[in-house]
Amino acid sequence: MDKKKFKLLVGATGSVAALKIPILIDSLLELNNKQQYIFEIYVVVTEHAKHFFETSELPAVVKIYDDAVEWISWKNRGDPVVHIELGKWADMMIIAPLDANTLAKMAQGLCDNLLTCTTRAWDMNKPLLFCPAMNTRMWEHPVTCKHIQTLKEWGHEEIPPIKKQLICGDTGVGAMAEVKTIVDRIKSIADDKVFNTSK
Numbered sequence: 001m002d003k004k005k006f007k008l009l010v011g012a013t014g015s016v017a018a019l020k021i022p023i024l025i026d027s028l029l030e031l032n033n034k035q036q037y038i039f040e041i042y043v044v045v046t047e048h049a050k051h052f053f054e055t056s057e058l059p060a061v062v063k064i065y066d067d068a069v070e071w072i073s074w075k076n077r078g079d080p081v082v083h084i085e086l087g088k089w090a091d092m093m094i095i096a097p098l099d100a101n102t103l104a105k106m107a108q109g110l111c112d113n114l115l116t117c118t119t120r121a122w123d124m125n126k127p128l129l130f131c132p133a134m135n136t137r138m139w140e141h142p143v144t145c146k147h148i149q150t151l152k153e154w155g156h157e158e159i160p161p162i163k164k165q166l167i168c169g170d171t172g173v174g175a176m177a178e179v180k181t182i183v184d185r186i187k188s189i190a191d192d193k194v195f196n197t198s199k
């Protein structure tokens, strides 16, 4: 009997922490050999995220969605609207990393690319996790906690940034949570969804 699929939408935005996306994806796919269900993974990237890793680095089994895909896919009435279809397809979404700009857009309801249109149309009954990552000076700006609070009020779950030496040499809070932390959280949610709904 085919293994049950857990459909995971991974969002990547323009923080330097996006360099961790290939490791995050590989860690998730490794679990597929050890568990009773498998992760089916789609990645939705912002244009800025593409500066920090090569989407070609990702395994072929992972589908990549960027803004161009949206415009190629929709031409006429009746064509699929990608940011709606992605939300219907996914069992859960995680945005890792969530940069300061996309955090702000989400908190204000702005939707000017595939990723923010997907979150703007998100079914709030499905888990949406976010992993903020930004320079400490941005993290400490008073607007950041307001935006984070807004997303939490909607029911989205934060995996908080950690204190680390950042790419620019500063040491402080703002580094994306460790990949293991993120993977463990995704697995616990997926286990709960797969095993509890199948009861």
Ligand SMILES: CC(C)(CO)[C@@H](O)C(=O)NCCC(=O)N/C=C\S
Pocket (backbone or CB within 6 Å): 015, 016, 017, 019, 020, 133, 134, 135, 136, 164, 165, 166, 167, 168, 169, 170, 174, 175, 176
């Ligand atoms: C990049 C990585 C994962 C290396 O361990 C870590 O430093 C991090 O998450 N940085 C995100 C903070 C950031 O965007 N700084 C931008 C200017 S300092």
